Amino acid sequence: MRLNYNFAFKNSKLRRWERPSPPNILFSDVSTKKKLKYIQDQFFENAELTYPPSLILILSLFLQLLNIYPTAILKKLENSHNEYFSIEMKLSDLQSAKMNFKKDLKEIDEYFSKPTLSYLFAFYLQNSVPEGVKLNSYNISDNGFDINASSYTIDSLNQFLTLVVESPIIKKNSVTVKKLSRETQNQSLQNSSKINFDLEIYGEILKLDIKKRDDLYKESQANGLQKKLERFKNLKLLLGN
Numbered sequence: 001m002r003l004n005y006n007f008a009f010k011n012s013k014l015r016r017w018e019r020p021s022p023p024n025i026l027f028s029d030v031s032t033k034k035k036l037k038y039i040q041d042q043f044f045e046n047a048e049l050t051y052p053p054s055l056i057l058i059l060s061l062f063l064q065l066l067n068i069y070p071t072a073i074l075k076k077l078e079n080s081h082n083e084y085f086s087i088e089m090k091l092s093d094l095q096s097a098k099m100n101f102k103k104d105l106k107e108i109d110e111y112f113s114k115p116t117l118s119y120l121f122a123f124y125l126q127n128s129v130p131e132g133v134k135l136n137s138y139n140i141s142d143n144g145f146d147i148n149a150s151s152y153t154i155d156s157l158n159q160f161l162t163l164v165v166e167s168p169i170i171k172k173n174s175v176t177v178k179k180l181s182r183e184t185q186n187q188s189l190q191n192s193s194k195i196n197f198d199l200e201i202y203g204e205i206l207k208l209d210i211k212k213r214d215d216l217y218k219e220s221q222a223n224g225l226q227k228k229l230e231r232f233k234n235l236k237l238l239l240g241n
Contacts, residue, residue: 132151132152133150146202169205177199179198
């Protein structure tokens with residue numbers, strides 16, 4: 001059974017005693033000096049409550065004061081840092097573009113290191129044909145060349161073969177006589193016959209370096225090809241190759 005312990009106040013004028021709350025001096029009309037004295041007394045009387053947060057506030061304020069100078073320096077250097085970062089990104093992009101360009105340039109370099117172009121081959125072949133020799137056909141590829149020529153004298157063909165071997169674009173040791181034949185041709189008007197010699201040779205073409213190729217372009221007056229090669233050399237120089 002629940003007991004009611006407040007029976008003394010039943011039908012009675014007695015009132016329950018309540019501890020009066022201390023007056024709040026901070027919101028009273030007392031002087032500022034007394035308020036400061038009250039805060040000081042409360043601070044020291046309740047040290048276990050006021051010291052930890054006070055210490056944290058003091059340390060935070062101290063750290064904020066320490067950060068004023070570094071923050072000002074960083075703020076001052078922020079624009080320079082942003083400019084440096086922007087330049088660094090541009091340099092990185094340029095370096096990447098340069099590497100890609102070098103890769104593409106390497107593929108172009110193979111074009112200038114392949115066997116001699118047909119222009120040089122035709123030029124020096126034309127200069128190797130002596131009087132009395134007729135070129136019937138010739139073929140050129142990356143693997144080499146083959147030529148068919150004919151003449152009425154064996155000496156003319158021998159001179160032709162010598163000039164081909166001495167050509168600056170031909171690999172000398174590779175030149176081989178594939179076929180040498182002769183054919184008698186009847187001349188009805190003079191009622192006589194004439195011997196025609198037919199020669200077939202083949203060989204390999206030199207892979208010229210850029211310096212040698214440039215010299216041969218100048219010698220053969222290949223102005224267009226020489227200008228292309230000159231631009232290629234200047235480009236390699238700019239890229240540090």
